[in-house]
Amino acid sequence: MDYLKLTFDKLSVEEVSDLVVDDRCGAVSIFVGTTRDNFEGKKVLRLEYEAYESMALKSMKSICEDVRNKWPAVHGIAIYHRLGNVPCREASVIIAVSSPHRRDSLDAVSFCIDQLKSNVPIWKKEIYEGAEAVWKENVE
Amino acid sequence: MDYLKLTFDKLSVEEVSDLVVDDRCGAVSIFVGTTRDNFEGKKVLRLEYEAYESMALKSMKSICEDVRNKWPAVHGIAIYHRLGNVPCREASVIIAVSSPHRRDSLDAVSFCIDQLKSNVPIWKKEIYEGAEAVWKENVE
Amino acid sequence: MEIENVVQVKVLFFARSKELAGLRETTLSLPTKINYEQLLNIIAVNFNLESIKNNILLAKNEEVCSENRDIEISESDNIAVIPPLSGG
Amino acid sequence: MEIENVVQVKVLFFARSKELAGLRETTLSLPTKINYEQLLNIIAVNFNLESIKNNILLAKNEEVCSENRDIEISESDNIAVIPPLSGG
Numbered sequence: 430m431d432y433l434k435l436t437f438d439k440l441s442v443e444e445v446s447d448l449v450v451d452d453r454c455g456a457v458s459i460f461v462g463t464t465r466d467n468f469e470g471k472k473v474l475r476l477e478y479e480a481y482e483s484m485a486l487k488s489m490k491s492i493c494e495d496v497r498n499k500w501p502a503v504h505g506i507a508i509y510h511r512l513g514n515v516p517c518r519e520a521s522v523i524i525a526v527s528s529p530h531r532r533d534s535l536d537a538v539s540f541c542i543d544q545l546k547s548n549v550p551i552w553k554k555e556i557y558e559g560a561e562a563v564w565k566e567n568v569e
Numbered sequence: 570m571d572y573l574k575l576t577f578d579k580l581s582v583e584e585v586s587d588l589v590v591d592d593r594c595g596a597v598s599i600f601v602g603t604t605r606d607n608f609e610g611k612k613v614l615r616l617e618y619e620a621y622e623s624m625a626l627k628s629m630k631s632i633c634e635d636v637r638n639k640w641p642a643v644h645g646i647a648i649y650h651r652l653g654n655v656p657c658r659e660a661s662v663i664i665a666v667s668s669p670h671r672r673d674s675l676d677a678v679s680f681c682i683d684q685l686k687s688n689v690p691i692w693k694k695e696i697y698e699g700a701e702a703v704w705k706e707n708v709e
Numbered sequence: 710m711e712i713e714n715v716v717q718v719k720v721l722f723f724a725r726s727k728e729l730a731g732l733r734e735t736t737l738s739l740p741t742k743i744n745y746e747q748l749l750n751i752i753a754v755n756f757n758l759e760s761i762k763n764n765i766l767l768a769k770n771e772e773v774c775s776e777n778r779d780i781e782i783s784e785s786d787n788i789a790v791i792p793p794l795s796g797g
Numbered sequence: 798m799e800i801e802n803v804v805q806v807k808v809l810f811f812a813r814s815k816e817l818a819g820l821r822e823t824t825l826s827l828p829t830k831i832n833y834e835q836l837l838n839i840i841a842v843n844f845n846l847e848s849i850k851n852n853i854l855l856a857k858n859e860e861v862c863s864e865n866r867d868i869e870i871s872e873s874d875n876i877a878v879i880p881p882l883s884g885g
Contacts, residue, residue: 546797554724567793
Protein backbone atom coordinates (compact mmCIF):
# COMPACT_ATOMS: atom_id res chain seq x y z
CA MET A 430 0.00 0.00 0.00
CA ASP A 431 1.09 3.57 -0.76
CA TYR A 432 0.06 6.29 1.67
CA LEU A 433 0.63 9.76 0.23
CA LYS A 434 -0.43 12.99 1.87
CA LEU A 435 0.12 16.73 1.71
CA THR A 436 -1.24 18.31 4.84
CA PHE A 437 -1.26 21.57 6.78
CA ASP A 438 -1.42 19.63 10.05
CA LYS A 439 1.48 18.71 12.30
CA LEU A 440 3.04 15.38 11.32
CA SER A 441 3.39 12.45 13.72
CA VAL A 442 6.20 9.89 13.34
CA GLU A 443 4.12 7.28 15.17
CA GLU A 444 1.13 7.78 12.89
CA VAL A 445 3.14 7.53 9.67
CA SER A 446 5.15 4.58 10.96
CA ASP A 447 1.99 2.73 12.02
CA LEU A 448 0.59 2.98 8.48
CA VAL A 449 3.26 0.67 7.08
CA VAL A 450 3.73 -1.79 9.96
CA ASP A 451 2.66 -5.26 8.91
CA ASP A 452 2.66 -8.72 10.45
CA ARG A 453 4.84 -10.05 7.66
CA CYS A 454 7.43 -7.27 7.91
CA GLY A 455 10.39 -7.25 10.26
CA ALA A 456 11.66 -3.79 9.35
CA VAL A 457 10.34 -0.25 9.15
CA SER A 458 12.77 2.46 8.06
CA ILE A 459 11.79 6.07 8.55
CA PHE A 460 13.17 9.43 7.49
CA VAL A 461 12.06 12.63 9.22
CA GLY A 462 13.01 16.01 7.76
CA THR A 463 12.91 18.74 10.38
CA THR A 464 13.37 22.49 10.37
CA ARG A 465 16.87 23.75 11.20
CA ASP A 466 17.02 26.90 13.29
CA ASN A 467 19.89 28.57 11.46
CA PHE A 468 21.33 29.17 8.01
CA GLU A 469 24.63 30.93 7.39
CA GLY A 470 24.45 32.59 10.77
CA LYS A 471 20.86 33.78 10.31
CA LYS A 472 18.25 32.64 12.78
CA VAL A 473 15.43 30.79 11.03
CA LEU A 474 12.07 31.71 12.56
CA ARG A 475 10.01 29.26 10.54
CA LEU A 476 9.57 27.67 7.14
CA GLU A 477 6.71 28.11 4.72
CA TYR A 478 6.04 25.25 2.32
CA GLU A 479 3.88 25.30 -0.77
CA ALA A 480 3.20 22.62 -3.36
CA TYR A 481 1.73 22.17 -6.79
CA GLU A 482 -0.47 19.67 -5.05
CA SER A 483 -1.92 17.61 -7.88
CA MET A 484 1.45 17.29 -9.61
CA ALA A 485 3.24 16.61 -6.31
CA LEU A 486 0.93 13.71 -5.49
CA LYS A 487 1.41 12.28 -8.99
CA SER A 488 5.15 12.60 -8.59
CA MET A 489 5.07 10.94 -5.16
CA LYS A 490 3.04 8.09 -6.64
CA SER A 491 5.65 7.70 -9.33
CA ILE A 492 8.40 7.44 -6.66
CA CYS A 493 6.40 4.61 -5.06
CA GLU A 494 6.21 2.80 -8.39
CA ASP A 495 9.97 3.13 -8.83
CA VAL A 496 10.52 1.75 -5.31
CA ARG A 497 8.32 -1.26 -6.03
CA ASN A 498 10.25 -1.97 -9.22
CA LYS A 499 13.63 -1.67 -7.52
CA TRP A 500 12.72 -3.40 -4.25
CA PRO A 501 9.81 -5.79 -4.92
CA ALA A 502 9.94 -7.00 -1.30
CA VAL A 503 8.87 -3.57 -0.02
CA HIS A 504 5.44 -3.74 1.60
CA GLY A 505 4.13 -0.33 2.72
CA ILE A 506 5.32 3.12 1.65
CA ALA A 507 4.12 6.29 3.37
CA ILE A 508 5.20 9.77 2.24
CA TYR A 509 3.68 12.61 4.24
CA HIS A 510 4.72 16.20 3.52
CA ARG A 511 3.56 19.17 5.53
CA LEU A 512 2.58 22.47 3.87
CA GLY A 513 2.18 26.00 5.20
CA ASN A 514 4.01 27.25 8.28
CA VAL A 515 6.35 24.76 9.92
CA PRO A 516 7.94 25.93 13.19
CA CYS A 517 11.53 24.99 14.07
CA ARG A 518 12.05 21.40 15.28
CA GLU A 519 8.82 20.17 13.70
CA ALA A 520 8.79 17.69 10.84
CA SER A 521 8.27 18.93 7.28
CA VAL A 522 8.38 15.45 5.79
CA ILE A 523 8.10 11.90 7.09
CA ILE A 524 8.75 8.86 4.92
CA ALA A 525 8.24 5.31 6.23
CA VAL A 526 8.88 2.06 4.35
CA SER A 527 8.31 -1.49 5.58
CA SER A 528 9.82 -4.72 4.30
CA PRO A 529 10.35 -8.29 5.55
CA HIS A 530 14.13 -7.73 5.81
CA ARG A 531 15.89 -4.53 6.78
CA ARG A 532 18.07 -3.84 3.72
CA ASP A 533 15.10 -3.18 1.40
CA SER A 534 13.41 -0.63 3.59
CA LEU A 535 16.68 1.11 4.49
CA ASP A 536 17.66 1.52 0.84
CA ALA A 537 14.14 2.41 -0.26
CA VAL A 538 13.65 5.17 2.31
CA SER A 539 16.94 6.72 1.28
CA PHE A 540 15.88 6.57 -2.38
CA CYS A 541 12.49 8.12 -1.56
CA ILE A 542 13.88 11.21 0.14
CA ASP A 543 16.47 11.75 -2.61
CA GLN A 544 13.75 11.48 -5.27
CA LEU A 545 11.35 13.66 -3.34
CA LYS A 546 13.93 16.43 -3.06
CA SER A 547 14.79 16.36 -6.74
CA ASN A 548 11.42 15.62 -8.37
CA VAL A 549 8.41 16.59 -6.30
CA PRO A 550 7.11 20.15 -6.90
CA ILE A 551 7.26 21.49 -3.36
CA TRP A 552 8.93 24.73 -2.33
CA LYS A 553 10.28 26.02 0.95
CA LYS A 554 10.71 29.63 1.97
CA GLU A 555 12.93 30.32 4.96
CA ILE A 556 11.81 33.22 7.12
CA TYR A 557 14.75 34.75 9.02
CA GLU A 558 15.01 37.09 11.97
CA GLY A 559 16.18 40.45 10.61
CA ALA A 560 16.95 39.33 7.05
CA GLU A 561 14.95 38.88 3.88
CA ALA A 562 13.11 35.59 3.41
CA VAL A 563 14.60 33.22 0.82
CA TRP A 564 13.10 30.55 -1.42
CA LYS A 565 15.49 27.65 -0.99
CA GLU A 566 16.86 25.34 -3.68
CA ASN A 567 17.72 21.71 -3.05
CA VAL A 568 21.32 21.12 -3.94
CA GLU A 569 22.39 18.08 -1.94
CA MET B 570 24.33 12.63 22.95
CA ASP B 571 23.99 8.84 23.04
CA TYR B 572 20.76 7.37 24.41
CA LEU B 573 21.07 3.64 25.07
CA LYS B 574 18.45 1.52 26.74
CA LEU B 575 17.45 -2.09 27.30
CA THR B 576 13.90 -2.21 28.56
CA PHE B 577 11.04 -4.61 29.21
CA ASP B 578 8.55 -1.87 28.32
CA LYS B 579 6.88 -1.31 24.97
CA LEU B 580 8.95 0.93 22.70
CA SER B 581 7.62 4.17 21.18
CA VAL B 582 8.94 5.48 17.86
CA GLU B 583 7.90 9.01 18.81
CA GLU B 584 9.75 8.86 22.12
CA VAL B 585 12.99 7.55 20.64
CA SER B 586 12.80 9.96 17.72
CA ASP B 587 12.19 12.92 20.03
CA LEU B 588 15.38 12.13 21.96
CA VAL B 589 17.59 13.00 19.00
CA VAL B 590 15.66 15.89 17.42
CA ASP B 591 17.68 19.08 17.60
CA ASP B 592 17.31 22.66 16.39
CA ARG B 593 20.52 22.37 14.38
CA CYS B 594 19.54 19.12 12.67
CA GLY B 595 17.48 18.83 9.51
CA ALA B 596 17.33 15.04 9.43
CA VAL B 597 16.33 12.19 11.70
CA SER B 598 16.64 8.66 10.32
CA ILE B 599 15.00 5.82 12.20
CA PHE B 600 15.01 2.06 12.00
CA VAL B 601 12.31 0.00 13.69
CA GLY B 602 12.69 -3.77 13.96
CA THR B 603 9.34 -5.49 14.44
CA THR B 604 8.19 -9.03 15.04
CA ARG B 605 7.22 -11.03 11.97
CA ASP B 606 4.26 -13.36 12.37
CA ASN B 607 5.64 -16.29 10.40
CA PHE B 608 8.81 -18.24 9.74
CA GLU B 609 9.03 -21.05 7.19
CA GLY B 610 5.29 -21.56 7.33
CA LYS B 611 5.14 -21.64 11.13
CA LYS B 612 3.00 -19.08 12.91
CA VAL B 613 5.09 -17.01 15.33
CA LEU B 614 3.15 -16.36 18.53
CA ARG B 615 5.71 -14.04 20.10
CA LEU B 616 9.41 -13.43 20.59
CA GLU B 617 11.38 -13.61 23.79
CA TYR B 618 14.51 -11.50 23.99
CA GLU B 619 17.30 -11.74 26.52
CA ALA B 620 20.57 -9.83 26.80
CA TYR B 621 23.89 -9.94 28.58
CA GLU B 622 22.89 -6.49 29.70
CA SER B 623 26.14 -4.96 30.91
CA MET B 624 28.07 -6.22 27.88
CA ALA B 625 25.25 -5.22 25.52
CA LEU B 626 25.27 -1.64 26.77
CA LYS B 627 29.07 -1.49 26.43
CA SER B 628 28.80 -2.84 22.91
CA MET B 629 26.05 -0.34 22.01
CA LYS B 630 28.25 2.47 23.36
CA SER B 631 31.07 1.24 21.18
CA ILE B 632 28.78 1.36 18.10
CA CYS B 633 28.03 5.00 18.95
CA GLU B 634 31.75 5.77 19.12
CA ASP B 635 32.28 4.18 15.72
CA VAL B 636 29.41 6.23 14.29
CA ARG B 637 30.91 9.44 15.63
CA ASN B 638 34.26 8.60 14.09
CA LYS B 639 32.75 7.74 10.71
CA TRP B 640 30.15 10.51 10.59
CA PRO B 641 31.37 13.39 12.78
CA ALA B 642 28.32 15.48 11.76
CA VAL B 643 25.98 13.08 13.54
CA HIS B 644 24.29 14.74 16.50
CA GLY B 645 22.08 12.39 18.53
CA ILE B 646 22.08 8.59 18.55
CA ALA B 647 19.39 6.58 20.32
CA ILE B 648 19.43 2.77 20.45
CA TYR B 649 16.55 1.23 22.38
CA HIS B 650 16.17 -2.54 22.52
CA ARG B 651 13.26 -4.30 24.14
CA LEU B 652 13.73 -7.45 26.25
CA GLY B 653 11.34 -10.15 27.44
CA ASN B 654 8.14 -10.99 25.58
CA VAL B 655 7.49 -9.01 22.42
CA PRO B 656 4.13 -9.63 20.74
CA CYS B 657 3.81 -9.67 16.95
CA ARG B 658 3.81 -6.25 15.25
CA GLU B 659 5.51 -4.56 18.21
CA ALA B 660 9.00 -3.10 17.97
CA SER B 661 11.94 -5.09 19.36
CA VAL B 662 14.47 -2.37 18.51
CA ILE B 663 14.33 1.31 17.57
CA ILE B 664 17.38 3.24 16.42
CA ALA B 665 17.23 6.98 15.70
CA VAL B 666 20.06 9.19 14.47
CA SER B 667 19.98 12.94 13.82
CA SER B 668 22.30 15.04 11.67
CA PRO B 669 22.26 18.46 9.98
CA HIS B 670 22.07 16.83 6.51
CA ARG B 671 20.25 13.65 5.61
CA ARG B 672 23.06 11.49 4.20
CA ASP B 673 24.88 11.15 7.53
CA SER B 674 21.88 9.99 9.53
CA LEU B 675 20.68 7.63 6.77
CA ASP B 676 24.06 5.94 6.53
CA ALA B 677 24.63 5.92 10.28
CA VAL B 678 21.29 4.30 11.13
CA SER B 679 21.96 1.56 8.60
CA PHE B 680 25.43 1.00 10.12
CA CYS B 681 23.97 0.89 13.65
CA ILE B 682 21.45 -1.86 12.95
CA ASP B 683 24.05 -3.94 11.06
CA GLN B 684 26.49 -3.59 13.95
CA LEU B 685 23.84 -4.27 16.55
CA LYS B 686 22.84 -7.50 14.85
CA SER B 687 26.41 -8.76 14.56
CA ASN B 688 28.00 -7.49 17.80
CA VAL B 689 25.55 -6.82 20.61
CA PRO B 690 24.93 -9.82 22.93
CA ILE B 691 21.16 -10.07 22.64
CA TRP B 692 19.27 -13.26 21.82
CA LYS B 693 15.83 -13.92 20.40
CA LYS B 694 13.74 -17.03 20.85
CA GLU B 695 10.82 -17.51 18.50
CA ILE B 696 7.80 -19.17 20.03
CA TYR B 697 5.68 -20.95 17.39
CA GLU B 698 2.18 -22.32 17.35
CA GLY B 699 2.47 -26.12 17.40
CA ALA B 700 6.24 -26.35 16.91
CA GLU B 701 9.26 -26.23 19.15
CA ALA B 702 10.64 -22.80 20.03
CA VAL B 703 13.92 -21.84 18.36
CA TRP B 704 16.80 -19.58 19.36
CA LYS B 705 17.45 -17.58 16.22
CA GLU B 706 20.80 -16.67 14.67
CA ASN B 707 21.41 -13.46 12.75
CA VAL B 708 22.65 -14.34 9.31
CA GLU B 709 21.82 -11.35 7.12
CA MET C 710 -0.82 33.17 -35.34
CA GLU C 711 -4.24 32.78 -36.89
CA ILE C 712 -7.13 33.14 -34.56
CA GLU C 713 -8.51 29.64 -35.21
CA ASN C 714 -5.23 28.17 -33.98
CA VAL C 715 -5.31 29.96 -30.66
CA VAL C 716 -6.50 28.34 -27.46
CA GLN C 717 -6.93 29.49 -23.90
CA VAL C 718 -4.80 27.79 -21.28
CA LYS C 719 -4.47 28.23 -17.56
CA VAL C 720 -1.03 29.31 -16.30
CA LEU C 721 -0.04 28.47 -12.72
CA PHE C 722 2.71 30.12 -10.69
CA PHE C 723 4.47 28.80 -7.60
CA ALA C 724 6.95 30.02 -5.01
CA ARG C 725 9.30 32.74 -6.32
CA SER C 726 7.51 32.87 -9.68
CA LYS C 727 4.20 33.50 -7.94
CA GLU C 728 5.75 36.41 -6.04
CA LEU C 729 7.34 37.93 -9.18
CA ALA C 730 4.22 37.47 -11.31
CA GLY C 731 2.10 38.81 -8.48
CA LEU C 732 -0.52 36.15 -9.08
CA ARG C 733 -1.18 32.49 -8.47
CA GLU C 734 -2.88 31.71 -11.77
CA THR C 735 -4.18 33.37 -14.92
CA THR C 736 -5.25 32.52 -18.44
CA LEU C 737 -3.21 33.01 -21.57
CA SER C 738 -3.95 32.65 -25.30
CA LEU C 739 -1.47 30.37 -27.03
CA PRO C 740 -1.10 28.78 -30.47
CA THR C 741 -1.90 25.05 -30.61
CA LYS C 742 1.73 24.29 -31.29
CA ILE C 743 4.63 26.17 -29.79
CA ASN C 744 8.34 25.67 -29.27
CA TYR C 745 9.49 25.30 -25.64
CA GLU C 746 11.80 28.32 -25.89
CA GLN C 747 9.05 30.51 -27.36
CA LEU C 748 6.61 29.52 -24.64
CA LEU C 749 9.20 30.22 -21.96
CA ASN C 750 9.86 33.66 -23.47
CA ILE C 751 6.18 34.56 -23.71
CA ILE C 752 5.63 33.62 -20.10
CA ALA C 753 8.79 35.36 -18.88
CA VAL C 754 7.98 38.59 -20.69
CA ASN C 755 4.33 38.69 -19.76
CA PHE C 756 4.71 37.79 -16.09
CA ASN C 757 7.88 39.54 -14.94
CA LEU C 758 9.89 36.31 -14.81
CA GLU C 759 12.89 37.34 -16.91
CA SER C 760 15.15 37.44 -13.84
CA ILE C 761 14.56 33.72 -13.18
CA LYS C 762 13.91 32.57 -16.75
CA ASN C 763 17.00 30.37 -16.79
CA ASN C 764 16.04 28.68 -13.54
CA ILE C 765 12.49 27.64 -14.22
CA LEU C 766 10.92 24.64 -15.85
CA LEU C 767 7.54 24.48 -17.54
CA ALA C 768 5.07 21.70 -16.94
CA LYS C 769 2.02 20.90 -19.03
CA ASN C 770 -0.79 19.07 -17.28
CA GLU C 771 1.48 18.06 -14.40
CA GLU C 772 4.28 16.70 -16.58
CA VAL C 773 7.55 18.60 -17.01
CA CYS C 774 7.96 19.60 -20.69
CA SER C 775 11.07 18.55 -22.59
CA GLU C 776 13.16 21.52 -23.69
CA ASN C 777 13.96 22.08 -27.37
CA ARG C 778 10.75 20.39 -28.41
CA ASP C 779 7.46 21.59 -29.79
CA ILE C 780 4.61 21.52 -27.33
CA GLU C 781 1.08 20.72 -28.46
CA ILE C 782 -1.38 22.97 -26.68
CA SER C 783 -5.07 22.15 -26.26
CA GLU C 784 -7.91 24.18 -24.84
CA SER C 785 -7.95 23.96 -21.04
CA ASP C 786 -4.39 22.66 -20.68
CA ASN C 787 -2.59 23.75 -17.53
CA ILE C 788 0.86 25.25 -17.94
CA ALA C 789 2.80 25.55 -14.68
CA VAL C 790 5.93 27.54 -13.91
CA ILE C 791 8.23 25.37 -11.78
CA PRO C 792 11.04 27.20 -9.94
CA PRO C 793 13.91 25.15 -8.42
CA LEU C 794 12.48 22.58 -6.00
CA SER C 795 13.08 22.73 -2.27
CA GLY C 796 10.78 20.18 -0.73
CA GLY C 797 11.81 17.77 1.98
CA MET D 798 47.42 -27.33 38.43
CA GLU D 799 48.81 -26.28 41.78
CA ILE D 800 46.30 -25.06 44.27
CA GLU D 801 47.90 -21.61 44.71
CA ASN D 802 47.38 -20.93 41.00
CA VAL D 803 43.67 -21.56 41.05
CA VAL D 804 41.06 -18.81 41.25
CA GLN D 805 37.28 -18.70 41.44
CA VAL D 806 35.47 -17.08 38.55
CA LYS D 807 31.83 -16.51 37.80
CA VAL D 808 30.49 -18.21 34.65
CA LEU D 809 27.42 -16.76 32.93
CA PHE D 810 25.14 -18.55 30.48
CA PHE D 811 22.71 -17.04 27.99
CA ALA D 812 20.02 -18.18 25.58
CA ARG D 813 20.54 -21.76 24.31
CA SER D 814 23.59 -22.27 26.55
CA LYS D 815 21.53 -21.30 29.58
CA GLU D 816 18.90 -23.89 28.66
CA LEU D 817 21.49 -26.64 28.08
CA ALA D 818 23.47 -25.85 31.21
CA GLY D 819 20.25 -25.59 33.17
CA LEU D 820 21.52 -22.54 35.01
CA ARG D 821 22.05 -18.84 34.51
CA GLU D 822 25.33 -18.53 36.39
CA THR D 823 27.71 -20.51 38.56
CA THR D 824 31.25 -20.41 39.88
CA LEU D 825 34.19 -22.38 38.56
CA SER D 826 37.78 -22.88 39.71
CA LEU D 827 40.29 -22.08 36.97
CA PRO D 828 44.08 -21.75 36.71
CA THR D 829 45.36 -18.17 36.45
CA LYS D 830 46.46 -18.79 32.89
CA ILE D 831 44.61 -20.97 30.45
CA ASN D 832 44.51 -21.55 26.72
CA TYR D 833 41.24 -20.53 24.97
CA GLU D 834 40.67 -24.06 23.67
CA GLN D 835 41.20 -25.59 27.12
CA LEU D 836 38.78 -23.17 28.73
CA LEU D 837 36.16 -23.87 26.08
CA ASN D 838 36.55 -27.61 26.64
CA ILE D 839 36.29 -27.33 30.42
CA ILE D 840 33.13 -25.28 30.14
CA ALA D 841 31.60 -27.51 27.45
CA VAL D 842 32.25 -30.71 29.40
CA ASN D 843 31.13 -29.36 32.74
CA PHE D 844 27.94 -27.66 31.59
CA ASN D 845 26.48 -29.90 28.89
CA LEU D 846 27.50 -27.58 26.04
CA GLU D 847 29.33 -30.05 23.82
CA SER D 848 26.53 -29.99 21.23
CA ILE D 849 27.04 -26.25 20.66
CA LYS D 850 30.75 -26.01 21.48
CA ASN D 851 31.65 -24.98 17.94
CA ASN D 852 29.05 -22.25 17.89
CA ILE D 853 29.81 -20.37 21.06
CA LEU D 854 32.22 -17.61 21.95
CA LEU D 855 33.68 -16.90 25.36
CA ALA D 856 33.85 -13.42 26.83
CA LYS D 857 35.93 -12.36 29.80
CA ASN D 858 34.67 -9.32 31.69
CA GLU D 859 32.38 -8.30 28.81
CA GLU D 860 35.03 -8.55 26.11
CA VAL D 861 35.04 -11.41 23.62
CA CYS D 862 38.24 -13.50 24.06
CA SER D 863 40.56 -14.06 21.11
CA GLU D 864 40.76 -17.71 20.15
CA ASN D 865 44.13 -19.53 20.12
CA ARG D 866 45.46 -17.27 22.83
CA ASP D 867 46.21 -17.71 26.48
CA ILE D 868 43.74 -16.06 28.78
CA GLU D 869 44.86 -14.56 32.10
CA ILE D 870 42.32 -15.32 34.78
CA SER D 871 41.96 -13.31 37.98
CA GLU D 872 39.82 -13.85 41.03
CA SER D 873 36.26 -12.57 40.42
CA ASP D 874 36.55 -12.41 36.64
CA ASN D 875 33.32 -13.04 34.75
CA ILE D 876 33.42 -15.60 31.96
CA ALA D 877 30.36 -15.55 29.71
CA VAL D 878 29.19 -18.12 27.19
CA ILE D 879 27.97 -16.29 24.09
CA PRO D 880 25.81 -18.29 21.65
CA PRO D 881 25.17 -16.92 18.13
CA LEU D 882 23.61 -13.46 18.40
CA SER D 883 20.08 -12.73 17.30
CA GLY D 884 19.29 -9.24 18.53
CA GLY D 885 17.54 -6.60 16.46
